[in-house]
Amino acid sequence: MKHRKVSALTGSLAAVALVLSACGGGDIAEEEDQNAEQAGEAGDCGDLNLAVNPWVGFEADAYVVGHVAEEKFGCKVSYPELAEEVSWQGFGTGEVDVVIEDWGHPDLEKQYFADSGDGSAMEMGPTGNIGVIGWYVPPWMAEKYPDITDWENLSKYADLFETPESGGKGQFLGADPSYVQFDEAIVANLDLPFKVVFSGSEAASIAAFRRAEEEKTPLIGYFYDPQWFMSAVPLVRVNLPAHTDGCQDDAKSVACDYPETELKKIVSTEWAESGSPATDLVKGFSWTNDDQNLVAKYIAEDGMSAEDAAAKWVDENPDKVEAWLS
Amino acid sequence: MSAATVERKPETAADPGGAPAPDEAVPRRRVPLWWWLAGVLGAWVVLSIVLGDRWTLYLPGQGTRGIHETLGDFRRDLIAGRDDNPVMQAVGALSDLFNTVVEWLQGLVSQAAFPRPVPQIGWLGVIGIAGWVSLAVAGWKHALGVVAGLGAIGLLGYWPEAMDTLIITFFSVAICLLVGLPIAVLMGTNRRVNAIVTPVLDVMQTMPSFVYLAPMALFFSLGPAIAVAVTVVYAMPPAIRISAHALRAVSPTTIEATTSMGQTAGQRLRKVQLPMARRTIIIGVNQTMMAALSMVVIAGFVNSPGLGIPVLRALRAGDNQVGVAFVAGLSIVVVAIVLDRVTTAASERSELAARGAAPGRGRWILLGVVGIAAVVMVYLSRTYFSLATFPESEVGPRVADAVQSAADWANDHLRGVTTFVQETTTTLFINPLQDLVAGSPWFVTGAALVLLAQLLGGWRATLSTVVCVGGILATGLWYDAMVTLTSVLVATVFVMVVALVLGVWMARRRGVDRVLRPVLDAAQVMPSFVYLIPVLGLFGPGRFTAIFAAVVYAVPVAAKLVADGVRQVSPTTVEAATAAGSTAFQLITKVQLPMARGHLVLAANQGLLYVLSIVVIGGLVGGGALGYDVALGFSRSEFFGKGLAAGIAIVLLGVMVDRVAKQAAERRR
Numbered sequence: 001m002k003h004r005k006v007s008a009l010t011g012s013l014a015a016v017a018l019v020l021s022a023c024g025g026g027d028i029a030e031e032e033d034q035n036a037e038q039a040g041e042a043g044d045c046g047d048l049n050l051a052v053n054p055w056v057g058f059e060a061d062a063y064v065v066g067h068v069a070e071e072k073f074g075c076k077v078s079y080p081e082l083a084e085e086v087s088w089q090g091f092g093t094g095e096v097d098v099v100i101e102d103w104g105h106p107d108l109e110k111q112y113f114a115d116s117g118d119g120s121a122m123e124m125g126p127t128g129n130i131g132v133i134g135w136y137v138p139p140w141m142a143e144k145y146p147d148i149t150d151w152e153n154l155s156k157y158a159d160l161f162e163t164p165e166s167g168g169k170g171q172f173l174g175a176d177p178s179y180v181q182f183d184e185a186i187v188a189n190l191d192l193p194f195k196v197v198f199s200g201s202e203a204a205s206i207a208a209f210r211r212a213e214e215e216k217t218p219l220i221g222y223f224y225d226p227q228w229f230m231s232a233v234p235l236v237r238v239n240l241p242a243h244t245d246g247c248q249d250d251a252k253s254v255a256c257d258y259p260e261t262e263l264k265k266i267v268s269t270e271w272a273e274s275g276s277p278a279t280d281l282v283k284g285f286s287w288t289n290d291d292q293n294l295v296a297k298y299i300a301e302d303g304m305s306a307e308d309a310a311a312k313w314v315d316e317n318p319d320k321v322e323a324w325l326s
Numbered sequence: 327m328s329a330a331t332v333e334r335k336p337e338t339a340a341d342p343g344g345a346p347a348p349d350e351a352v353p354r355r356r357v358p359l360w361w362w363l364a365g366v367l368g369a370w371v372v373l374s375i376v377l378g379d380r381w382t383l384y385l386p387g388q389g390t391r392g393i394h395e396t397l398g399d400f401r402r403d404l405i406a407g408r409d410d411n412p413v414m415q416a417v418g419a420l421s422d423l424f425n426t427v428v429e430w431l432q433g434l435v436s437q438a439a440f441p442r443p444v445p446q447i448g449w450l451g452v453i454g455i456a457g458w459v460s461l462a463v464a465g466w467k468h469a470l471g472v473v474a475g476l477g478a479i480g481l482l483g484y485w486p487e488a489m490d491t492l493i494i495t496f497f498s499v500a501i502c503l504l505v506g507l508p509i510a511v512l513m514g515t516n517r518r519v520n521a522i523v524t525p526v527l528d529v530m531q532t533m534p535s536f537v538y539l540a541p542m543a544l545f546f547s548l549g550p551a552i553a554v555a556v557t558v559v560y561a562m563p564p565a566i567r568i569s570a571h572a573l574r575a576v577s578p579t580t581i582e583a584t585t586s587m588g589q590t591a592g593q594r595l596r597k598v599q600l601p602m603a604r605r606t607i608i609i610g611v612n613q614t615m616m617a618a619l620s621m622v623v624i625a626g627f628v629n630s631p632g633l634g635i636p637v638l639r640a641l642r643a644g645d646n647q648v649g650v651a652f653v654a655g656l657s658i659v660v661v662a663i664v665l666d667r668v669t670t671a672a673s674e675r676s677e678l679a680a681r682g683a684a685p686g687r688g689r690w691i692l693l694g695v696v697g698i699a700a701v702v703m704v705y706l707s708r709t710y711f712s713l714a715t716f717p718e719s720e721v722g723p724r725v726a727d728a729v730q731s732a733a734d735w736a737n738d739h740l741r742g743v744t745t746f747v748q749e750t751t752t753t754l755f756i757n758p759l760q761d762l763v764a765g766s767p768w769f770v771t772g773a774a775l776v777l778l779a780q781l782l783g784g785w786r787a788t789l790s791t792v793v794c795v796g797g798i799l800a801t802g803l804w805y806d807a808m809v810t811l812t813s814v815l816v817a818t819v820f821v822m823v824v825a826l827v828l829g830v831w832m833a834r835r836r837g838v839d840r841v842l843r844p845v846l847d848a849a850q851v852m853p854s855f856v857y858l859i860p861v862l863g864l865f866g867p868g869r870f871t872a873i874f875a876a877v878v879y880a881v882p883v884a885a886k887l888v889a890d891g892v893r894q895v896s897p898t899t900v901e902a903a904t905a906a907g908s909t910a911f912q913l914i915t916k917v918q919l920p921m922a923r924g925h926l927v928l929a930a931n932q933g934l935l936y937v938l939s940i941v942v943i944g945g946l947v948g949g950g951a952l953g954y955d956v957a958l959g960f961s962r963s964e965f966f967g968k969g970l971a972a973g974i975a976i977v978l979l980g981v982m983v984d985r986v987a988k989q990a991a992e993r994r995r
Binding site: 027028029031032033035036054055056059080081082083084085086089090092093095096105107108111117118163164165167173174176177178181184196197198199200201202203204205206207208210211215229251299300301303 | 386387388389405406408409441442443444540543548549626627628629638639643644645646647650708709710711714741745748749752753756757858859862863866867868869870944945946947948949950953954957958960961962963964965
């Protein structure tokens with residue numbers, strides 16, 4: 001009895017397998033032979049390790065560059081997903097070749113650039129994106145309180161921003177810990193009745209600003225462009241005392257606005273000297289904030305995979321891509 | 327951190343780490359304990375009002391102290407000297423070995439094995455082999471469960487990622503056992519080793535992984551090896567603790583009997599202790615696996631192959647990807663539940679086998695036949711594309727869409743309520759308690775903590791508390807530690823309220839138990855990263871959100887403990903009370919809960935440790951304090967020292983509350 005059950009089961013398993021295989025696609029062995037033949041003809045690019053730091057704009061840059069490197073030079077691209085810190089550690093060991101978007105890391109530069117550190121990393125020019133860090137409010141507030149975009153009026157609106165988190169003062173929403181921030185110093189040195197409460201992550205900041213716009217609740221916090229969320233909810237910047245050279249050198253006494261940052265490409269020195277054809281591509285790569293925000297929106301808002309989003313943009317912008325390669 | 331301390335099950339907690347407290351008979355107090363407690367609290371409140379907001383040792387979010395710089399220099403020196411650091415070179419060689427093994431396994435089941443366009447063994451072959459193995463170790467039902475589980479993962483669309491996760495998990499668990507079991511044998515047979523290793527295990531389990539993730543990447547490079555390494559650090563303690571406990575639990579009479587028969591220590595270990603402890607050791611393996619799985623998402627932060635990466639990618643993309651994150655998280659849950667059930671069944675079976683229940687001839691035939699079927703399946707999966715790469719299905723996207731619409735609906739309709747709840751709780755509970763704990767001068771809070779420990783737990787608890795309070799002061803993060811302590815206490819209270827309701831309900835109604843238990847199991851292994859975004863949408867960033875995430879995470883374990891405790895109350899007692907005319911409410915409050923007190927204390931203790939273990943996740947959603955400091959140290963090299971100090975402070979908080987709770991429970995027995 002039991003045996004019969006067993007053989008019935010095996011039989012049906014085998015039958016299922018056969019049916020599946022009958023409708024199954026191509027033959028693996030065939031393709032294996034093809035691959036083996038092609039192995040010798042691969043381009044001279046070899047492996048390309050494009051780190052992906054944890055924000056969507058970065059992902060957009062990395063996958064666009066990676067897509068082009070794959071298509072034009074036959075590079076075997078991998079995308080290790082790493083925090084900024086850890087990516088820079090990887091330059092020295094060959095596990096990371098390119099960090100495609102760097103917002104400025106004096107501390108890491110000191111550790112890894114040639115003049116003061118071990119020389120495992122070097123700069124490879126700007127990405128064309130301009131990072132605009134600053135204090136932002138949701139659009140509804142800028143409309144209702146037009147003068148709020150000047151820091152000198154913030155004190156009179158401080159009450160609006162009070163929350164149970166901010167201990168009787170106005171709440172200023174600080175950002176993801178990975179970003180360079182001087183808000184605690186700015187609040188203190190400009191004598192503003194605010195308390196910096198850290199959102200803790202980019203996701204948390206975005207959630208808070210989205211809520212604030214949808215519910216028409218007051219919010220002020222640290223934000224930045226390029227960032228896809230800006231095309232969904234165009235936050236309005238609050239002007240702090242203008243940035244002057246060196247005004248943010250001493251972290252404790254900062255009382256000025258953030259500078260506009262030219263975003264840079266950082267690469268592994270060893271890779272840069274390797275003669276890989278992809279080095280020219282990375283050197284030449286340059287696009288605008290709008291370009292990046294569009295690809296980032298494909299990924300974050302439209303739910304496309306990063307590969308598809310990059311391929312779509314590259315297809316739609318052949319002349320821009322051509323310009324990087326010439 | 328984030329990750330679960332799934333392994334801290336009763337076995338661990340009940341583990342008499344050090345010798346049990348010498349019998350200090352509870353002194354007969356003339357003044358009841360409650361009065362003393364009220365007195366200390368009253369004095370604390372008065373002093374905090376009188377002395378106001380002074381000497382709180384407050385440090386701004388991005389401020390540092392000398393000690394943090396010193397700790398940070400340590401890592402800077404490591405990086406500067408990495409080319410000629412012999413330890414790093416040695417570990418580097420080891421990690422190359424790890425990488426080779428993992429990559430070979432990936433070529434076997436998850437990644438294209440060049441020149442093949444697909445892995446050596448396709449999904450059908452893997453299902454065949456897995457089914458056969460579980461049939462052999464766990465039996466029919468579980469084999470079917472494994473096949474169904476793997477099929478579900480394929481349908482959800484994460485086959486290769488799930489295979490990677492399984493590879494990392496099995497490989498890490500193998501190392502945990504290889505290294506852990508000999509240590510466990512030493513601990514189980516030698517008191518001194520036990521005393522030295524136990525605190526090390528405590529640190530390994532409570533130190534947030536974010537603290538050592540980046541430095542360990544220096545040693546292990548960024549391949550799969552680092553994933554294996556961080557997983558081992560976190561998952562090894564349960565393997566050691568539970569096995570050592572099992573060895574120690576072998577009855578002394580048995581051991582004496584064998585010694586008198588002239589057995590050597592080695593013989594005794596092999597012939598008596600290990601076989602007798604076998605079942606518990608397999609439970610240890612089970613707990614180690616669950617702990618390893620709770621590291622999946624954390625390991626994703628250093629690019630570990632597996633299911634962590636899709637979860638993090640969806641998290642990064644924000645509120646339109648909640649459904650996608652859920653599906654990836656669900657795949658982790660399925661993997662965890664399948665592994666849990668199979669290893670549990672295997673342990674029960676091994677018990678039967680040990681008692682001499684030999685399998686019949688029919689079983690061998692069955693195994694043989696299914697084995698042949700598995701071989702055929704492997705062959706087919708090597709030959710045909712559709713049997714090698716799991717066919718695309720609509721199931722994953724459908725589930726994702728459904729979850730997404732649910733999340734969007736909640737976001738649109740519940741915000742009024744959630745905002746009210748968040749604001750009220752923060753104003754009524756969190757702020758006043760934080761004003762007391764963190765807002766008092768440090769010496770007032772410190773003294774209050776020591777006095778409370780003395781009242782609740784006696785001298786041993788006091789000693790632990792003094793050491794921990796001193797240690798926290800030395801980390802330079804006193805204020806942040808007190809803010810975190812406040813949140814942890816509030817969260818634990820909520821955990822216990824929910825756990826009591828659910829636990830009692832489960833214990834009194836079989837049907838409820840049958841429905842709730844699997845849900846709780848799933849909630850316990852679902853990575854918190856999956857529900858952070860919807861929770862943020864509902865409550866916005868802040869301490870309440872951090873507390874909420876912690877409560878969701880800690881309720882399952884506490885509720886299950888409460889349910890088990892209430893169910894253990896003897897039916898005769900319950901009958902007697904019912905016959906005496908107790909109402910259901912009286913029965914619960916006067917009979918069942920008091921008699922389950924041991925379990926309730928354990929539930930509170932475990933709940934608190936679980937809450938503490940996701941403090942860093944809280945830091946990512948506005949919880950601030952120590953959780954934020956750890957996250958800051960992970961993401962900015964100039965704050966590495968501060969992150970490390972915060973990690974140490976979290977360990978000290980955990981040790982402090984755990985010791986006080988254990989001593990308190992001990993005295994009340």
